[in-house]
Amino acid sequence: MTTTDYDRAPRLVDLGSHGSLVGNLEDIWAPKPGLYGWIVSVDHKSIGIRYIVTAFIFLLVGGLEAMVMRFQLARPNERLVTPEQYNELFSLHGITMIFLYALPVLSGFSNYLFPLVLGARDMAFPRLNAFSYWVYLASGIFLYASLLVGAAPNDGWFNYVPYALRAYNPGPNMDFYALGMIFLGISTTVGSVNFVVTFLRMRAPGMTIDRVPILTWGTTTISVGNLLAVPSVSLAFFLLWMDRQFGTHFFRAETGGQPLLWQHLFWMFAHPWVYVVVLPAMGLVSDALPFYCRRPLVGYTAVVVGTITTMVLGFGVWLHHMFATGIPFMALAFFSGASFIITIPSSIAVFSWVATIWTGRPVITTAFLYFAGFISMFVIGGVSGVATAAVAADLQLTDTYFVVAHLHYVLIGINLFAVLGALYVWFPKMTGRMLDESLGKLTFWIVFIGFNVAFFPMHITGLLGMPRRIYTYPDGVGWNAVNMISTIGSVILATGILLYVIVVLKGLRSTERAGDNPWDASSLEWATLSPPPHYNFAVIPYVTSRHPLWESRLPGQGAMFRRDEGLALADGKEALATTAIEAIPDAILKMPEDTAAPFIVTLAMSIGFTGALMHLWWLAGAGALASALGILVWLWPEAELAQRAEEPQ
Amino acid sequence: MLAPWPATPMAYLFGDGDMARSISPLLQGLLAIAILVAAIVSALVIVGAWRQRSALALADTPIDDRPAIAWIGIGVGVSTAVLVGLIVWSTVTMATISRPSQTAAFTIAITAHRWWWEATYRSGDTDQNFSTANEIHIPVGAPVRFTLASADLIHSFWVPALGGKTDVIPGQTNVTWLKADHAGSYRGQCSEYCGAQHAHMAFTIVADPPAAFESWRAAQAKPAAIAQDKGALDGEAVFQQRCSKCHAIRGSRADGDRGPDLTHIMSRARLAAGAIPNNAGWLSAWIADPQHIKPGSLMPKLPLSGRELADVRDYLLTLK
Ligand SMILES: [Cu+2]
Numbered sequence: 001m002t003t004t005d006y007d008r009a010p011r012l013v014d015l016g017s018h019g020s021l022v023g024n025l026e027d028i029w030a031p032k033p034g035l036y037g038w039i040v041s042v043d044h045k046s047i048g049i050r051y052i053v054t055a056f057i058f059l060l061v062g063g064l065e066a067m068v069m070r071f072q073l074a075r076p077n078e079r080l081v082t083p084e085q086y087n088e089l090f091s092l093h094g095i096t097m098i099f100l101y102a103l104p105v106l107s108g109f110s111n112y113l114f115p116l117v118l119g120a121r122d123m124a125f126p127r128l129n130a131f132s133y134w135v136y137l138a139s140g141i142f143l144y145a146s147l148l149v150g151a152a153p154n155d156g157w158f159n160y161v162p163y164a165l166r167a168y169n170p171g172p173n174m175d176f177y178a179l180g181m182i183f184l185g186i187s188t189t190v191g192s193v194n195f196v197v198t199f200l201r202m203r204a205p206g207m208t209i210d211r212v213p214i215l216t217w218g219t220t221t222i223s224v225g226n227l228l229a230v231p232s233v234s235l236a237f238f239l240l241w242m243d244r245q246f247g248t249h250f251f252r253a254e255t256g257g258q259p260l261l262w263q264h265l266f267w268m269f270a271h272p273w274v275y276v277v278v279l280p281a282m283g284l285v286s287d288a289l290p291f292y293c294r295r296p297l298v299g300y301t302a303v304v305v306g307t308i309t310t311m312v313l314g315f316g317v318w319l320h321h322m323f324a325t326g327i328p329f330m331a332l333a334f335f336s337g338a339s340f341i342i343t344i345p346s347s348i349a350v351f352s353w354v355a356t357i358w359t360g361r362p363v364i365t366t367a368f369l370y371f372a373g374f375i376s377m378f379v380i381g382g383v384s385g386v387a388t389a390a391v392a393a394d395l396q397l398t399d400t401y402f403v404v405a406h407l408h409y410v411l412i413g414i415n416l417f418a419v420l421g422a423l424y425v426w427f428p429k430m431t432g433r434m435l436d437e438s439l440g441k442l443t444f445w446i447v448f449i450g451f452n453v454a455f456f457p458m459h460i461t462g463l464l465g466m467p468r469r470i471y472t473y474p475d476g477v478g479w480n481a482v483n484m485i486s487t488i489g490s491v492i493l494a495t496g497i498l499l500y501v502i503v504v505l506k507g508l509r510s511t512e513r514a515g516d517n518p519w520d521a522s523s524l525e526w527a528t529l530s531p532p533p534h535y536n537f538a539v540i541p542y543v544t545s546r547h548p549l550w551e552s553r554l555p556g557q558g559a560m561f562r563r564d565e566g567l568a569l570a571d572g573k574e575a576l577a578t579t580a581i582e583a584i585p586d587a588i589l590k591m592p593e594d595t596a597a598p599f600i601v602t603l604a605m606s607i608g609f610t611g612a613l614m615h616l617w618w619l620a621g622a623g624a625l626a627s628a629l630g631i632l633v634w635l636w637p638e639a640e641l642a643q644r645a646e647e648p649q
Numbered sequence: 650m651l652a653p654w655p656a657t658p659m660a661y662l663f664g665d666g667d668m669a670r671s672i673s674p675l676l677q678g679l680l681a682i683a684i685l686v687a688a689i690v691s692a693l694v695i696v697g698a699w700r701q702r703s704a705l706a707l708a709d710t711p712i713d714d715r716p717a718i719a720w721i722g723i724g725v726g727v728s729t730a731v732l733v734g735l736i737v738w739s740t741v742t743m744a745t746i747s748r749p750s751q752t753a754a755f756t757i758a759i760t761a762h763r764w765w766w767e768a769t770y771r772s773g774d775t776d777q778n779f780s781t782a783n784e785i786h787i788p789v790g791a792p793v794r795f796t797l798a799s800a801d802l803i804h805s806f807w808v809p810a811l812g813g814k815t816d817v818i819p820g821q822t823n824v825t826w827l828k829a830d831h832a833g834s835y836r837g838q839c840s841e842y843c844g845a846q847h848a849h850m851a852f853t854i855v856a857d858p859p860a861a862f863e864s865w866r867a868a869q870a871k872p873a874a875i876a877q878d879k880g881a882l883d884g885e886a887v888f889q890q891r892c893s894k895c896h897a898i899r900g901s902r903a904d905g906d907r908g909p910d911l912t913h914i915m916s917r918a919r920l921a922a923g924a925i926p927n928n929a930g931w932l933s934a935w936i937a938d939p940q941h942i943k944p945g946s947l948m949p950k951l952p953l954s955g956r957e958l959a960d961v962r963d964y965l966l967t968l969k
Contacts, residue, residue, distance in 0.1 A: 083845045083944050163802050163844055253820025298717040324814040326823035329747050340732045351724030355717040358697035376691040383683035390739035392746055393676045395813020396661045399840040465659025465809045467840040470848035478657035553712045
């Protein structure tokens with residue numbers, strides 16, 4: 001190719017007079033057929049939906065584990081499961097919900113929505129995107145393989161040493177967890193890089209950085225957070241594995257190691273992770289709640305600043321998980337103060353939502369109900385968290401059911417409620433079909449009541465002194481009634497979730513067509529078809545405001561947005577790169593074709609990790625070599641993907 | 650007797666000892682504010698949604714852009730003021746509980762084991778040193794200092810009615826203190842996950858009037874009574890053979906240290922870190938099959954004949 005091919009500027013066209021454009025795009029972006037086509041696909045929409053479906057399956061599995069625990073705890077001295085089984089259950093439940101459900105489901109929404117809301121053709125690195133999904137799936141299967149061989153992790157998701165060390169935990173349980181987490185960390189890391197670069201460089205022209213939806217701010221913020229936090233946990237698990245397999249002494253107190261080192265490394269990662277699994281969910285609500293309130297979000301800039309500040313401060317509060325470890329009180333005072341202060345940026349969003357409802361004209365749809373529920377659950381989870389920020393109070397509250405209540409209000413309240421609502425919002429976009437509203441509202445009430453009956457009493461259980469992670473409790477210490485109520489609530493909640501799944505399955509068959517913009521929403525994804533074509537947008541739209549589809553009706557803005565007019569990029573699989581702040585068109589990107597490379601590299605890595613797990617070093621070596629080869633093939637320079645012509649001699 | 654609330658011995662919203670009583674108001678204040686804030690915001694959401702709810706279809710609804718930024722300003726401003734107040738209150742409370750108001754009367758050395766608590770009392774006269782398990786006596790009204798060491802994993806020492814938790818961490822010795830205002834038993838429990846029997850790692854702090862405490866201490870310091878009748882003597886032999894590598898009985902040759910000191914086992918109200926009551930029946934049940942009562946416990950099920958079991962039980966019953 002010649003230099004001019006690369007330097008060309010795309011034409012500005014009007015779709016009405018360029019009908020052939022769509023036909024070309026269909027050919028260029030058409031996926032390969034069949035199962036093979038599914039495996040090699042790098043389409044962000046397909047990958048996003050896979051993420052969501054896989055995460056939902058993990059949610060159901062984790063929920064099943066929770067149900068067994070609730071039945072074991074329904075009455076004192078119950079013997080439904082053995083102590084070891086219970087310990088594996090609560091460990092797997094935490095690992096599943098926190099790592100295999102909570103972030104992946106949000107990554108699913110972000111993957112699906114990023115290019116659509118930003119007006120792009122795909123993510124910045126489509127193959128990396130496919131890779132991050134496959135690695136997520138493979139590491140999830142790897143972790144669950146432990147259950148099949150009867151050696152699931154049994155030391156909680158927090159995995160404290162020395163119990164995780166070989167002396168106390170000789171089976172492969174901890175090796176599954178350690179290697180599985182290192183494996184999963186690869187997925188999180190590459191996924192994060194992709195979000196950051198997509199956010200910075202793939203926005204439609206004119207979509208300056210203050211015009212993007214809040215979801216993209218949330219996900220980008222946490223992706224940067226992940227890039228800083230994940231290394232800490234990967235390192236921690238690697239050191240643990242070294243201690244276990246090669247007798248190093250990082251954590252063994254008898255040989256000069258430091259058990260608390262584990263806790264620092266772990267919480268340095270795991271506290272920020274709490275924000276990682278809620279900020280994008282808050283973004284979903286910040287973006288979608290206004291659709292149903294019929295007005296733009298109140299305080300966009302404040303919410304963005306709040307999002308970023310929360311993440312930054314989130315790195316300075318990890319010690320509040322360690323208030324009882326005997327660290328000097330002066331050091332605790334700093335972290336305690338920070339833990340109080342972090343409430344301030346989080347509260348910005350809450351007041352923004354309340355103001356949006358109060359000054360808007362709410363239309364009470366199912367999604368709205370989930371978002372409204374989300375706000376109050378968010379506040380309950382937030383204020384109970386504030387109680388644990390006070391060191392003295394925390395010395396009583398920590399490691400009791402009060403914290404169990406708190407964290408479920410945070411995780412179910414902020415993550416699951418947002419996700420259940422968000423699916424109602426974007427299901428029509430994803431499938432072109434509507435979900436049943438009246439069944440949806442019924443489901444919401446069952447979920448909402450079940451959740452509160454299950455978890456609200458746990459605050460009281462905690463105040464009555466019941467410690468966490470005990471497989472049973474004696475009669476006569478006052479814990480019977482509250483536990484029975486929680487179990488009943490969890491049955492109601494589970495019923496609600498099952499009903500939700502049924503409603504979604506029913507929705508897939510529904511004949512009611514959604515139309516492009518069923519909610520009369522404001523952002524770019526609603527300007528394309530439902531479901532969107534493989535290339536997302538026939539022409540790359542030009543964005544002139546934060547609410548392209550509401551422009552004509554908002555005061556003070558002319559209606560500049562043209563759905564059918566924009567840059568034509570139909571000469572190959574191409575996308576547009578724009579500048580990081582101003583979103584000025586910068587380069588035409590050559591997008592890769594579908595490829596099996598990410599899948600094959602994932603397979604090779606799985607083999608490597610399995611080898612390491614089983615001490616089959618030759619297998620581990622073969623896996624590593626195969627991965628390296630696969631990456632080499634994947635990254636082998638291809639002329640069609642070159643972004644720059646060779647300089648003429 | 651369980652003090653102060655027999656029906657809910659692990660509750661701490663209203664503490665009894667100095668430390669717990671300093672924490673209680675802070676805790677109550679935090680909870681009150683929490684409830685208030687949650688109620689206000691929930692009410693705003695519900696009323697806001699109801700008041701403004703639109704009867705119109707989505708598409709026809711006018712899109713309003715009334716500025717409402719003041720909501721955020723006021724909300725965040727009030728929250729900040731409350732939080733700053735809480736930081737001050739929290740810090741003051743933390744300083745208050747960091748040490749007792751008067752110097753501690755003496756120190757009890759706690760060693761946490763999977764899944765029981767060893768308590769060692771030392772005094773100037775080493776003859777008076779002794780070690781006991783799971784039932785820890787202190788005098789009423791005097792602060793007592795505890796050093797916390799671990800024999801294996803991380804545990805956490807917690808007596809809710811008297812004070813907050815302190816983790817017990819291998820390789821370091823943490824220190825805490827407790828003071829009870831009333832005589833009675835205070836239930837405690839390990840509160841850091843420690844494996845199979847974390848659920849059964851309870852203990853009791855028994856606060857005695859000072860005189861009663863002194864006589865308890867003197868009695869515990871004594872070696873075990875010599876076995877008298879035939880059954881107990883046979884039992885002692887069985888014990889020497891089967892149990893002594895793990896258990897110590899001062900005054901006999903048994904000096905194992907992997908399990909609790911049993912010198913005055915019958916002075917304790919419960920067995921196996923609170924798992925079961927201590928009486929002849931439960932004692933037999935425990936010795937016969939500890940794994941049934943506490944699956945995973947580090948005391949194995951020993952193959953004892955019925956006769957041996959009865960004898961060893963009779964022997965233990967003499968260890969008052
Ligand atoms: Cu313990």
